[in-house]
Amino acid sequence: MQAPYIRVVAVLTGIALGLVAYHIQIDNLGSTSFRATLTVVSAWAFLAAGIATWSRRPGNRLGPLMVAAGFALLARQLRYSHDSLAFTTFFALGEVGYALVAHSALAYPSGRVIDRAGRLFLMCMYATVLAFPLATLLVHDSGDTLRYFDPVPRESLLLVSGRTDLAGFLQDAYAVASACLAAAFIGLVARRLWQATPRARRILAPLLLATVVAALWAFYSSVVVFTTRPPRLLVENVFWWQIVALTALPITLFAGLVRARLAHASIGDLVLKLENTPPRGIRDALARALGDPTLDVAFWLPERREFVDGDGRTVTVPPDGHERAVTQLEQGGEPLAALVHDPTLRDEPQLLEAACAAARLALENGRLHAEVQAQLAKVKDSRARLVAAADEQRRRIERDLHDGAQQRLVALALELKSAERGLGRNADHDVEQILAAAAQEVQIAVEELRELASGIHPGILTQGGLAFALDALATKAPVPVTVNAELERLQPEIEATAYFVAAEALTNIAKHSQAAKASIKASLESGKLVIEVADDGIGGAVVAGGSGLRGLADRVEARGGRLRIDSPPGGGTCVVGEIPCES
Amino acid sequence: MRVVIAEDSALLREGLARILTEGGFDVVAQAANAEELHDAVRRRKPDIAVVDVRMPPTHTDEGARAARELRETHPDVGVLILSQVVEAAHALALFSEQPEGFGYLLKDRVLEIDDFLDAVRRVGHGGTAIDPQVIAQLLGRRREHEPLGELTPREREVLGLMAEGLSNHGICERLVISPKTVETHVNSIFLKLGLLPAADDHRRVLAVLAFLRS
Secondary structure (H helix, E strand, C coil): HHHHHHHHHHHHHHHHHHHHHHHHHHHHHHCCHHHHHHHHHHHHHHHHHHHHHHCCCCCCCHHHHHHHHHHHHHHHHHHCCCCHHHHHHHHHCCHHHHHHHHHHHHHHHCCCCCCCCHHHHHHHHHHHHHHHHHHHHHHCCCCCCCCCCCCCHHHHHHHCCCCCCHHHHHHHHHHHHHHHHHHHHHHHHHHHHCCCHHHHHHEEECCCHHHHHHHHHHHHHHEEEEEECCCCCHHHHHHHHHHHHHHHHHHHHHHHHHEEEHHHHHHHHHHHHHHCCHHHHHHHCCCCCHHCCCEEEEEEEECCCCEEEECECCCCCCEEEECCCEEEEEEEEEEEEEEECCHHHCHHHHHHHHHHHHHHHHHHHHHHHHHHHHHHHHHHHHHHHHHHHHHHHHHHHHHHHHHHHHHHHHHHHHHHHHHHHHHCCCCCHHHHHHHHHHHHHHHHHHHHHHHHHHHCCCCCHHHHHHHHHHHHEEEEEEEEEEEECCCCCCCHHHHHHHHHHHHHHHHHHHHHHHHCEEEEEEECCEEEEEEEEEECCCCCCHHHHHHHHHHHHHHHHHHCCCEEEECCCCCCCCEEEECCCCC | EEEEEEEHHHHEEEEHHHHHCCCCCCEEECCCHHHHHHHHHHHHHHCCCEEEECCCCCCHHHHHHHHHHHHHHHHCCEEEEECCCCCCHHHHHHCCCCCCCEEEEEEHHCCCHHHHHHHHHHHHHHCCCCCCHHHHHHHHHCCCCCCHHHCCCCHHHHHHHHHCCHHHHHHHHHHHCHHHHHHHHHHHHHHHHHCCCCCCHHHHHHHHHHHHHC
16 A cells, blocks of 8 residues: 555656756746756656556566656756755755666666676766765855856855866866766676677667667767867757657666566467467477577487487487576476576566466477477488498499409300310310300300399499489480489489489389480489489379389488479479488 | 500409410509509500409499599500490590590400400500490480481491491401492491591591480
């Protein structure tokens, strides 16, 4: 009950004080009504935003701080009064308003200034804004005109001895000190933004506006002090901008707090959204709800005793620390999932807890999904290994046949031929015939062996590489085939896969397509070998169970690639294999 | 004629050396891999190197690569490649870089001893020896226009032998026909294919191959 009462009093006092400040500016300073209005409005903005913050976040000291800043900014205008007491009092205390503005900014969003540099800065600032005006009052001769003041004499009740030069110097020194403080303030904010995590940086964004205020304030002070005849237009402009920025500052600070608060409201949305979210979308939904784009979700796989991502790939969960924070979810004493998130989320435990509770069911689903993905990856790996092993074996057999058996047989036939020639002159006709027949037999064996070997694995692929092997295929095709394959040698297993794609496609063309001509294209495109076989036949080819194309697709997929078949009835057939190659 | 043999199978290497020696060649060195081949060519200065296309360590195309290097470093040394399998495109790719003194034969061709010795002699003298199977592939390739259709079977045979690298004299002996008949066939072929008569055997091979691969 007490707080609302205080707030009502604050509002009423603020309005009254604003009216007084307005009139003093008009009557005693000679301001235009527009300028006076803006000055009052900027102070009221602080007051209003402060009261709003206070009621939304009663535990946060930021509200009272902003209210105080608003009051101080209004009260500062009373220093222009022609009344000596009002002048003396508010000239001495009025500048505190600026210190309170800086204090509010540095205390955003928690209401406390935690870092030592910030506290030290504020101590210096409060001391400066109190000491310099007070010192000025001690030496201010009522005949002199103070900076920013109209020429009407004002009497300092604290006057010790009138010293025109000293008063002028003190005012200049105060302006310099103000500019230094503004620079230090900008430095502090910049450091804070620089060190902040991405999520915190988003929350701290309103402070950028505070640096603008500080910069304009410093610029305004310096221009007035160090330019003998400041260009009027410039001074006016900077003043207006300063007022606008100062007015916007409390509003953005308040909005920043409210937005952080809105995150709680988004939990309701999260629950609804997760119902329709596929397992892969869980992370994104959570990241949005928590306002943390860096969020990672890791699922615990009990049988592998490790964390995996949504696709079942092993991930390392970092330790809970300064850089990243980790929130673990459990289920029946066993880990379920871990959220790896921005450490600033620790400041909002209820938000985190609510999000975890809302996402629990989806996370359980996600874990099952990840488990299946992990198993699928395992099966894929083992399929790739099987195919690779089979391919490797075929290559080895082909090599062994050519380099072992074939060589020996050729050598043997050569011996027989030599023997036959050696005999020639001795002319034992029977022996000569037997030798010739034996040599002939061996020669046939060599040919058969070559046929056999090339059925297992084409020798030209080993010997000449894919481009020549494709050429060889084209030569043997029953229809004219153009080949476009400018390739270096690739890994043998990749060459073999592409070769079999082309071979099978050409076989299909010969058997079913009724094509008049065909083309083969092979090229490397961004880390993939793309092989394309097209014809102008009747089309209508499908990857059906048990067909050659099905086996081909399996083979390509086992290498992590893809086989596409485009075969509209009557429109020819185009088979495209994409095989990833590491190089 | 001085010959270097590069062949990793010792049995076959010995066999080759024997038939070459018996055929009147001077086998100056035998190499079992590409490195030994380079070394032998550098030191023994042969007229021709007979090279197995597959040699250690990977038994894929070491021989072909060594042959290509040899033709750069020693363009005057003929190179006859013996291959386990022959494919036209591969042969022509190796051939076209420098057609003088080049041969590409299926390994089994060594068993036709006389033809083989003739091929070695031709390549050693800067001529050409292309495997009949390569020529057959080129002749048999499906074309959208078929100019070869106008040739008689005998003319096709003569065209094939020309493409293998045989001279008119070689063709006479192979087909057992008179030099005059060969000349008639050759002129007729050139006329039908629209080729200009070539000044020598070597140019003739080039012209015929260029025609066949187009």
